Each structure stands twice: as structure tokens, then as C-alpha cells.
Amino acid sequence: MTEPLIFLDPFPRNEAMVYTPDTAEALARMGRVVTHFGSRAPDDLVEQNLAEMIVLVGQTAMPKERLDRAPNLRAILNVKANWEPNIDYAEAAARGIHVLSAAPAMAPAVAEFCIGQAIALARGLPQANALFRTGREKYGIAGNGRAVSLYDAPVGLIGYGNLGRELVPLLRPFTRDIAVHDPWLSDGYLATQGVRPVALDALLAQSRVIFILAGVTSENEGFLDAASLGRIGEDALVILASRAEVVDFDALLAEAASERLRVAIDVFPEEPAPADHPARNTPNVLFTAHLAGGLAPSYARIREMMLDDIGQILKGLPPLRMQRADPGLAAKMRSR
Template sequence: MSAPTVVAVVSEELFTEFFSDADAERLRAVAAGLGGGFARVDRLAEAELGAARVVITSWGVGPFDAALLAALPKLELIAHTGATIKPFATDELFDRGVVVTQAGAGMARSVAEVSLTFTLALLHRVPEMHNALRAGDGWYDADAVGVQREILGTPIAVIGASRTGRAYLELIRVLGAEPLLVDPTIDAEAATALGAALVPLDEALQRARIVAVHAPTLPETHHLIGRRELALMPHGAGLVNTARSWIVDEAALIDELQRGRLSAAIDVFDEEPLAADSPFRALPGVLVTPHRAAGTTQGRRRQGRIVADEVEAFAAGRPLAHAVSRDQLSSMA
């Protein structure tokens, strides 16, 4: 077998989820066109790397430091099947002129749909009713559930006009919500084009019945929603987080949830897997999922298709649609 020119550092299970037979064949064809073979490995240490010009990565890959790059003398492209490249992108990588691309755009719809699901569940007080009935409380007293609301005409704060934030905005706008957008990187005209009113964070928190977090993990977004900000939310409002726990002060949120003032639907946590004794597991107004918002069949295949498209474009000398530069990295999730 020819030395691999395209190496996929993706588990066999994930590779099957990401890549259709047709897209896997496209990768093999590119490898052959580059003068070698295609290899899928669980870890880079298992691969023959001397001829590799393209490395396809997934979650859990380590940093491409000087020692690893020395074993990859011909590396020209890293195509990441996920969104954030921060765990592995290094200055050494960019100094070498290696192009880095990622498939985050393929995840936006999946995560936006989960955020919408969470939003509707909180508005209609589904966690409270479900958890009460599961606990054996009988035909639950409606007065104890809290006020149920429709999404139609309801102010919803969207924190961040990211890819997922924009996809979520589109969904809630179609359903008749009143979107309030918080994002310092865009102006009022751009927000209007997205169907939202651009407002300061404090105003959004005070007005919204649901606060949906879609901001990136940057130094300035750490605990962007902290104790002070949570206190601004009206009684009975709900927090939706399918982005990163980095953005919300988890301890402060738990305090608000334990007082019964807010509800929450959360897919991301400070500690993952979620501890068996985590308060999130027992609170009646909480809906939790195990960091699987992007895990749809369609989303996975979109991610694989994006990677195959980018690898083909690289081999053909065409511009890449999802390349990330060193300068862009500082403002991305």
C-alpha cells in the first residue's frame, strides 16, 4: 500500500457517522491524486506520517506542536470535523503555513433546533410538569408549575450572532418571537437584517423570557452571564445554553435555580460527564442533555461533506470556504 497522503484521525464509529460512502470515496480519490493512499487511525501515533499532506481531525486530538510537526514534514492542510480548533491549533502550525479549516457550519442547524426545543420546553414549563409527575406527585397542581407561555410575541434574548445564533434567530423569528440580539461585533442595521433588535446585555436580560446563549468562548465572555446578570432576569424566565459553560457562572445559576426563580435547559457543563451528585440532576425546573446538541445524523453528515469539499478544494488548488487564520482564531469559539 502507498504511504498515506491523507490521514483521518477519527474513530471508526465517528468516521462512519461523518462520512457517507460517497464522501469517504472522495477522500480516497484525493489521496490517490496526491500520489498516495488514505488511512484512518484512532491516534496520530498509529499513522505513517512522512508522506501525509492532509490530516483530518476530530475531538480529542492534541496540539500540533513542534515535535509532532517534525513528523509531518509534508503537512499542508488540517481539516477539522468539528468547530473549535483551539485545542490543537498552535503558533508553530501557522508559522509552518499549514492551512486549517473546520466544519462548524454543519453543526449550526442541529444545535439551533435543540435550542429551539429547549426554548419551547421552558416556555411551556415542561421540565416542571415532567419532573413532578415522574417523582410521583400525582396530577400536578397547575398553580405550582408557573406561568405557561407561547413563543408568539415573546421577547427572547440571543447572546451572540454566531452561526448557531443566526440559525436559532431564523427559527424563533419564523415562529413569531420578538428577538433581542446582544453582540458587540455587529451594528443595528446588521441585526435588523437578521430580524432582531440590537440591545445592550442588561436590557436584553431584563426584557427577555428566554435567554439563549450562543456566544464564543473568549476571555471577555468568561462568565458573561454571572450572578449580577442572572439577577436581572425576571422571575420565571429561562436560560438556554447549548454553547459552552464558560459563558455562564454555573454556581450562580444553580443558586437561582434552587431558589426557584429561574428555569434552565442546558447541554454543556463545567464538569463533563455531569457528576452523579450534580444539583442540575435533581432540580425540578431544569432540563439537561449530555452535550449532544450537535449529534444529529444530518448534522454529522453535513460536517463530513464540508470536510470532503474542503479537502477536494485544497487538492484542486481552489480557495477553501471554511479556512481559519491565526488572526481569526482569537475571536472564534
């Protein structure tokens, strides 16, 4: 029998992230492997392999016309943490093709990072470090004038997907007062998760700590506008951890610059951020360069999930580890 063809086109993931020697060995035991790294696979290479392709790993464009030329395709595994608008999700679903994302593999590291950001903002750690380095530090209670604690703080999560589900257990030792706004999820479901479903305006007004975890879609881009940000209580902590496009970025910077809010930002409308971006001169913000999820344990989880699900699919069984695309929702996503 002809070996199943597994086609790897994982850019912007590189070889070290998704095709380590042990991963390559495991895939070779499953079938014939064709790889392309360093850029999106050229069209001619994709077309040469479409007819035999059983599993596609990557972000290769798969409109209906290409799906028509891939009669044996059983699965598309996106090893990023998003849904790109270059796949005909409805057509893939109609053909029984599994479309999967590695998003669950990144969530634990991002959730951990969020906790670190919240504590740093609450206790004023960046400012304390700067004061010490310039000889202006104050010791003990004298240096804790604006410090607050996460313990018993009312926390709000905007969005409750993979990241929210990983973050809530890490918040539990600090507080039981966790509110969630997610218009894609029912109040009943959120209640089963042990969180309090609330309207967006109530969450903004009532939360001492706000985690922005929502993905960006064709319907919610910029929904956290200047007016919404203005409803957040004085001196609240705001952690932007998902996609910058869901918020009016300039308005968020202005809220931080005025010292009305304490803000942590790990994602930007354009990455890398331009050298002259106003963010670089905005005070009272804890900036990091999209560091939350991209570390070695996350990529190890991606490889593990990918191998598990490819094995399942080649056995004719449903995948178990990666996130399945809902055709309607995936088609609305606008992640980069």
C-alpha cells in the same frame, strides 16, 4: 505523480461518524489515506507522515515545530465544532494553510433543539409530565397557570455565530423581537441580519427568553456571573446551549432552584457530569446530556462538508463549506 496523503486523526469522532464506507471510498479516489481511530494518533505515526501530509483531518497538535516538518500541508480540518489551543494558528495562516472547523454542520440540529427546549420551558412540559405520572394532573386552563407562549415574546441571543444564524430563522414564525449581544460583531452587521444589537445588561433585563450561545474564550470565561444572572427578569426562560464555561454554573443552578428563572441546560463544566454533581438534585431545570448537536444528520453534514472542501483544496481552490479559523480569535478559544 505521488498521490496526495490525507491523514485522518479525528478523535473523539469515531469511524462511524466521519469514515463511513462511502466516505472512505470517496477519499481513496482523492489520494492515499492514513487513519487512526480510538485515540489521538501517536506521535510516531504523525511524524512518519508529516513530510508527505497534504490534508490533516482531526485535532492533531500542530505547533510551529511540526508545521516546519510538514512542508506540503495545505489544510487542517477540525471535525469537531471548536478551536483547540494546540495549533499555531498564526503560523498556519502565514504559510497559507487552511484551518477549518465543522461547526456549521452541527448548528442546524442545535438550533432545532433550542426551540424544543424553549417551548418545553414556556409551556411547562416537564412538570406536566411529572404531574400526570403521579396522578396530580390538571386539565386545560387549570393546568396552564404558569404557561407562556413564544409568540411575540422578546427574545435575546448572547452570541451570534453559526448557532445564532441557524436559530434566528426558526424563531421568526414566533416573534420579530430578537435582540443580540455579540461583542465580536458590529451593530451594523447585526442590523443587516434583521436582529437588534443591544448591550448585555439591556438584553438580560428585557428578554423573556434568553439563549446563551457564546463560545468560551480566554477573555469571556465566566462573564455571565451571579450579578449578571440577577439582572434577568423574573420567570424568564434561560437556555444554555453553547459552553458551560461562559456562565457561573453554580449561580445559574441557584437561580433555577429558587424558581426565579426557568432553565434548560445541555452542557456542563465537566462531562460526563459527576454522579454527585449538585445539578442532579436541582429542581426546575430541564437537563439533557449534551444531546443537541450529536445525531446522525449532523455527522452526515460533517462528512459532506469535509469531502467538498478536501476536493476543493486538492484542486488548488479555496474551501467553501467549513468554517475558516481567524488566527487571532481561534487562539483565544478555550473549548474542550
